[in-house]
Structures are given as structure tokens and as C-alpha cells.
Amino acid sequence: MINPFLSMPQPWPGLCTVKRGGLGMQSKEATSFQSHEALSRYEQDLVKEGLITSDQLAIARISKENLGLDIGSILIKKGFVTEEALLKFLASRMGVPYLSLKNIKLVPDLIHSIPFHIAKQHGILPLYRKDNKIAVAMANPFDAFAKDDIKDWLKSEIEPYLANAREIEEVLSQFYKGKIRDDEQILTVEVSTEDNQAGE
Numbered sequence: 001m002i003n004p005f006l007s008m009p010q011p012w013p014g015l016c017t018v019k020r021g022g023l024g025m026q027s028k029e030a031t032s033f034q035s036h037e038a039l040s041r042y043e044q045d046l047v048k049e050g051l052i053t054s055d056q057l058a059i060a061r062i063s064k065e066n067l068g069l070d071i072g073s074i075l076i077k078k079g080f081v082t083e084e085a086l087l088k089f090l091a092s093r094m095g096v097p098y099l100s101l102k103n104i105k106l107v108p109d110l111i112h113s114i115p116f117h118i119a120k121q122h123g124i125l126p127l128y129r130k131d132n133k134i135a136v137a138m139a140n141p142f143d144a145f146a147k148d149d150i151k152d153w154l155k156s157e158i159e160p161y162l163a164n165a166r167e168i169e170e171v172l173s174q175f176y177k178g179k180i181r182d183d184e185q186i187l188t189v190e191v192s193t194e195d196n197q198a199g200e
Contacts, residue, residue: 107127
């Protein structure tokens, strides 16, 4: 089986238009759904699963031709489905667990194990130790190079989770810019999800 994620570009560069300000980076306008190439293989399954109607898919396809946007971005922009619902759908199709970073607990020493530029480049966030592995939120959990790089830095096997790239970006930004203190063992992070709500 061909893995549609393998042909994807790096999930971080070009994912969204980011404006810097305050203590974190806020994503104002997504230019593409982070896993759009994978989603294109399962468009009809979205209808079968009841996430959207056949009419909504038809509208999205017409908009894709006219606007040059990907199906995922159009479905979200028109309010037909949420970004989180699409990610959960893809995770189930690709056989990887999905993880939301809303109110996630962080372990500072794990995050500090990977330099900011590496975490940003790969779109990853180390989360917690689980048995003999470390759970890692990834924008693209099928990026073999990223996984090998993370293993080298963490010196451990990892358990990848598909996560919202925008949430990963925001948590990393907050953490490294000092909004999230690193003098505690475990922290709770509030992640802004305004841009992830359908129809907004």
C-alpha cells in the first residue's frame, strides 16, 4: 500500500501564514490543510462516514477548480467540517492515533531535549514517557527522516501521534518564548483554537 504521507512536502514550511506578536505566534489564515495530499485519496469516504454530504463534496470540488485550494481547506473554510474532525478521520484511515494538544500536560525536560529549530522544522512536540518509548505529537507521523532525527535527539524509541500542526506550532512558540514556564515538572497549556473552528 502506497503511503500518501510519504510524498508530502515538509508539513511546517508553507503550512500557514503566521504573524508574530505578543508571547506567541498566531496563525491567521491557513493556506492549506496540513495533510491535503493524503485527504485527496479519501474524499469519497468523507461522505460515506457522514462527515460531509455529497453536495458539500461537489461544492468543494468546484471551488477547488476555481480557487486552486485543496479540498480540506475549502471544507473547513465553508464550515462543512472542522479541522479536528478531518485530522481524526485521516488518523483512523492511516492507522495512527490522533491527539489534541488542548490542555495537554507537558514535560519540560523532554521538550528541551530537542532544539527549537529541529522541533519547528519537523513540526513535532515531545509529550511524555510511555513504557520504554516517548510519545511525540507530529504534524506528519509518516516522515521517516523526522522520526529518525527525533530518536537520535531523544535517545529513545518514539510513539508518534498525529496532531494539529497549528497547535504544535503555538505550543512550541509559547514554551520557547517564555509564556509557558519551564521551572515546573508538568505544565498545562491552553491552546487557542479560534482558527480551527469551522465557518470562522
